[in-house]
Amino acid sequence: MTNIELPASQEAIRRVREDPHRLGHRAHGADEPVEGAGHGATGPASKRILVGYGFWIFLLSDIVMFSCFFAAFAVQRDATAGGPTIGEIVDIPRVAFETAALLLSSYTCMLSFAAVNARNRLWTEIFLFITGLLGLVFVLLELQEFIELAMRGITPQRSGMLTSFFGLVGLHGLHVTLGGMWLATMMAQVLIKGFRREVVHRLICFNLFWHALDIVWIGIFTIVYLMGSGA
Amino acid sequence: MFGKLDLSAIPLSQPIPLITSAVVILLALGVLVLITVKGWWPYLWRDWITSVDHKRIGVMYCLLGVLMLIRGFADAIMMRTQQAVAINAPGYLPPEHYNQIFTAHGTIMILFGAMPLVLGFMNFLVPLQLGVRDVAFPTFNSVGFWLTASGALLVNVSLFIGEFARTGWLPYPPLSETAYTPGVGVDYYLWAVQISGVGTLITGINIVTTVLKMRCRGMGYLRMPVFCWTALASSLLIVAVFPVLTATLAMLTLDRYLGFHYFTNTAGGNPMMFVNLVWAWGHPEVYILVLPAFGIFSEIFPTFSGKPLFGYRSMVAATLFICVVSLMVWLHHFFTMGAGAAVNTFFGISSSIIAVGTGVKIYNWIFTMYGGRVRFETPMLWSMGFIFTFIIGGLTGVLLAVPPADFLTHNSMFLVAHFHNVIVGGVVFAIFAGLEFWFPKVFGFRLHEGWGKTAFWLAFIGFWVTFAPLYILGLQGMTRRLQHINFDVWAPWLYVSVAGVGILVLGVIAQVTQLVVSIRNREKLRDVTGDPWDGRSLEWATPSPPPFFNFAVMPNVEGEEAYWGIKLRAVETQQLSPEPAYEPIEMPLNSPVGIYTAFSPRSSVSR
Numbered sequence: 088m089t090n091i092e093l094p095a096s097q098e099a100i101r102r103v104r105e106d107p108h109r110l111g112h113r114a115h116g117a118d119e120p121v122e123g124a125g126h127g128a129t130g131p132a133s134k135r136i137l138v139g140y141g142f143w144i145f146l147l148s149d150i151v152m153f154s155c156f157f158a159a160f161a162v163q164r165d166a167t168a169g170g171p172t173i174g175e176i177v178d179i180p181r182v183a184f185e186t187a188a189l190l191l192s193s194y195t196c197m198l199s200f201a202a203v204n205a206r207n208r209l210w211t212e213i214f215l216f217i218t219g220l221l222g223l224v225f226v227l228l229e230l231q232e233f234i235e236l237a238m239r240g241i242t243p244q245r246s247g248m249l250t251s252f253f254g255l256v257g258l259h260g261l262h263v264t265l266g267g268m269w270l271a272t273m274m275a276q277v278l279i280k281g282f283r284r285e286v287v288h289r290l291i292c293f294n295l296f297w298h299a300l301d302i303v304w305i306g307i308f309t310i311v312y313l314m315g316s317g318a
Numbered sequence: 319m320f321g322k323l324d325l326s327a328i329p330l331s332q333p334i335p336l337i338t339s340a341v342v343i344l345l346a347l348g349v350l351v352l353i354t355v356k357g358w359w360p361y362l363w364r365d366w367i368t369s370v371d372h373k374r375i376g377v378m379y380c381l382l383g384v385l386m387l388i389r390g391f392a393d394a395i396m397m398r399t400q401q402a403v404a405i406n407a408p409g410y411l412p413p414e415h416y417n418q419i420f421t422a423h424g425t426i427m428i429l430f431g432a433m434p435l436v437l438g439f440m441n442f443l444v445p446l447q448l449g450v451r452d453v454a455f456p457t458f459n460s461v462g463f464w465l466t467a468s469g470a471l472l473v474n475v476s477l478f479i480g481e482f483a484r485t486g487w488l489p490y491p492p493l494s495e496t497a498y499t500p501g502v503g504v505d506y507y508l509w510a511v512q513i514s515g516v517g518t519l520i521t522g523i524n525i526v527t528t529v530l531k532m533r534c535r536g537m538g539y540l541r542m543p544v545f546c547w548t549a550l551a552s553s554l555l556i557v558a559v560f561p562v563l564t565a566t567l568a569m570l571t572l573d574r575y576l577g578f579h580y581f582t583n584t585a586g587g588n589p590m591m592f593v594n595l596v597w598a599w600g601h602p603e604v605y606i607l608v609l610p611a612f613g614i615f616s617e618i619f620p621t622f623s624g625k626p627l628f629g630y631r632s633m634v635a636a637t638l639f640i641c642v643v644s645l646m647v648w649l650h651h652f653f654t655m656g657a658g659a660a661v662n663t664f665f666g667i668s669s670s671i672i673a674v675g676t677g678v679k680i681y682n683w684i685f686t687m688y689g690g691r692v693r694f695e696t697p698m699l700w701s702m703g704f705i706f707t708f709i710i711g712g713l714t715g716v717l718l719a720v721p722p723a724d725f726l727t728h729n730s731m732f733l734v735a736h737f738h739n740v741i742v743g744g745v746v747f748a749i750f751a752g753l754e755f756w757f758p759k760v761f762g763f764r765l766h767e768g769w770g771k772t773a774f775w776l777a778f779i780g781f782w783v784t785f786a787p788l789y790i791l792g793l794q795g796m797t798r799r800l801q802h803i804n805f806d807v808w809a810p811w812l813y814v815s816v817a818g819v820g821i822l823v824l825g826v827i828a829q830v831t832q833l834v835v836s837i838r839n840r841e842k843l844r845d846v847t848g849d850p851w852d853g854r855s856l857e858w859a860t861p862s863p864p865p866f867f868n869f870a871v872m873p874n875v876e877g878e879e880a881y882w883g884i885k886l887r888a889v890e891t892q893q894l895s896p897e898p899a900y901e902p903i904e905m906p907l908n909s910p911v912g913i914y915t916a917f918s919p920r921s922s923v924s925r
């Protein structure tokens with residue numbers, strides 16, 4: 088990371104030149120239609136908008152998939168088949184730690200994107216690294232939870248409730264793990280390729296992905312763990 | 319390396335699959351040898367396999383769809399003949415084989431026949447009609463296609479290695495659980511549908527982004543051709559419900575592979591949950607198919623009536639209405655499974671309400687023809703055949719949507735007749751209408767008229783002779799999926815139905831003949847204007863076939879029916895628009911990512 092960074096103000100000037108209309112940052116219908124935003128009749132949107140938009144649509148579909156697993160949990164919550172109930176398996180202190188780690192990682196993820204916007208490689212890498220570390224903490228804690236449960240004989244094969252519990256929480260964990268791998272790839276790309284257009288586009292998508300996982304986790308934390316602990 | 323796979327997976331003792339596989343393998347080898355001898359590989363690799371051009375991908379989708387329609391039709395012939403000969407007799411297909419056939423037939427026709435064709439049309443047409451140069455994500459587009467193709471390949475491999483599922487095209491548990499279906503059949507189904515489902519989702523995302531964010535200048539929402547609206551609605555449904563399919567199949571896979579209890583009938587599993595989830599996908603899926611079909615007809619009626627579409631805005635509204643309401647009717651597929659009177663009533667009413675949106679469209683098409691200068695060319699014949707056929711199918715649908723009536727007709731041949739009535743009469747007729755209509759645009763020459771009309775009449779008559787008897791059989795109490803029949807009263811209608819299949823076979827032959835004759839006479843049938851039917855939307859403003867960049871200069875649209883407007887203005891002013899300024903443009907490069915993603919070595923799917 089030896090290249091000399093531009094001062095922030097100069098950076099801002101460059102950004103204005105690259106993205107003069109602050110595409111995607113305007114409310115609909117505030118002014119005249121924005122050229123390049125793909126609104127109305129002004130012609131196709133810029134690549135940056137297309138990528139972000141398409142990825143949003145993908146995230147929506149991913150959330151629909153999660154909703155099926157949520158639905159399965161809602162249906163099977165009391166189908167314990169004589170085994171442990173949900174109240175007997177949740178461990179709120181650990182989950183509170185997990186939640187804190189994940190929410191904090193979303194914050195650092197956002198800071199990394201602020202660094203991207205300032206075109207600052209060093210800070211981008213630092214914040215991405217912290218994000219990944221927090222994600223790792225989350226995944227390890229979840230793994231620990233699963234292993235402890237398994238050692239008590241509490242596995243998905245035991246009952247319908249446990250099936251849907253492990254299915255839902257595990258699916259989210261899998262997403263975080265894949266997200267972590269993606270994050271490592273992005274760190275390498277920033278390191279090697281710098282802030283090329285397509286790298287920045289990928290970073291936009293990664294950010295959206297990571298925040299979406301947070302939102303899903305809040306659902307899991309509330310519906311599975313908090314509401315479950317009272318059961 | 320092969321896991322548990324060994325020679326016993328090849329059906330050496332069953333002559334029918336064995337001979338079929340031998341013929342298919344020989345044909346495939348023949349094609350490969352031909353390509354090699356003629357030295358076509360570089361051309362295929364460069365211009366098709368790695369192409370990210372939406373038009374090429376659209377054509378490949380359609381080719382896949384047509385091949386699979388033929389494969390599914392072969393299954394259909396076997397089922398109809400089996401039922402005709404197995405009256406108080408065993409017939410020629412043993413039960414376990416018969417069950418595989420009806421499962422494969424449904425899966426292939428819907429997911430690998432109709433879906434690729436519909437996606438192919440969307441791919442080819444949407445960018446052209448919107449006046450842009452490609453879809454939003456060209457490389458992903460290629461990935462989506464090749465995933466679908468590899469799913470289709472997997473289904474067909476099951477014909478000669480192992481077996482296919484025997485569970486019906488929606489594998490209801492507990493039958494589809496390992497306890498009751500231990501073989502590899504359901505696994506084939508799960509992997510094939512899962513892989514192609516991901517491909518479909520990718521295409522859906524692509525089309526939504528393209529329509530919402532990539533229209534040429536001036537192409538506001540209310541100037542888009544109706545086909546683009548229906549492609550948008552259909553793709554929105556894809557984005558909304560294909561993840562449901564993915565989740566459902568993933569759960570079934572977990573049950574089968576890891577002993578989970580999502581849908582088992584022991585240890586708190588819940589088979590009804592599968593039925594709910596799968597129809598939450600399955601019902602919208604039929605509208606994913608039929609909405610673009612409506613779009614195709616909405617292009618054809620105005621063109622061949624020489625009039626703008628009647629009620630454009632109500633057409634758009636009806637499309638979106640159907641798109642939303644189709645998400646709220648899934649329970650009509652299992653009124654009999656104990657939901658109770660209140661729930662059944664809600665879903666009965668919501669199902670019937672869908673017919674309102676469809677009715678609006680039917681009237682609009684009829685009023686488009688009214689007072690127009692109607693030309694009865696082949697695409698128009700298919701469209702008019704559609705109106706008649708689809709109305710009957712819609713009416714029987716409304717009948718089925720009345721819960722007390724459905725208790726009598728559920729899972730009977732009446733139901734089978736209903737959905738063939740809407741899917742063949744709606745989707746398949748649209749596909750043939752569309753193929754006839756856009757063929758000159760895609761390949762640069764028209765299809766032969768006479769053979770096209772012959773094919774239409776054979777298919778239309780054949781359809782009714784095949785499926786009308788099924789309504790009667792259903793009312794006489796015949797249930798679906800019977801491998802043999804021990805009740806003579808049904809025999810005459812089964813014979814009529816198999817005769818209908820004979821007519822349909824002639825229809826397919828006529829269709830193939832049309833293609834061969836047209837290719838032979840392509841010089842005579844050449845479309846030099848790019849606008850063979852006096853079209854109204856932007857795809858007709860390009861030469862046939864369109865160049866890979868579609869438009870040298872991006873059009874600037876000034877009203878509804880963009881191309882019609884340009885033509886009118888030229889006639890009024892007696893001159894063409896001024897020569898535009900040409901500028902260098904940017905186009906995506908070819909990419910082998912798609913084919914590698916789909917076919918890179920992955921672990922064996924059989925357990």
Ligand code: HEM
Binds near residue numbers: 605650676712715728
């Ligand atoms: C007027 C609108 C429609 C209504 C009210 C309607 C109603 C129904 C009902 C109530 C059933 C379930 C019957 C039973 O299982 O007992 C059904 C089955 C079916 N419908 Fe429709 N339908 C309509 C349009 C369509 C369309 C447009 C399509 C396809 C393009 C379609 C495809 C199917 C299929 C595939 C099945 C049965 C699948 C199976 O059980 O394997 N329907 N329809």
Ligand SMILES: [Cu+2]
Binds near residue numbers: 601648651
């Ligand atoms: Cu339905």
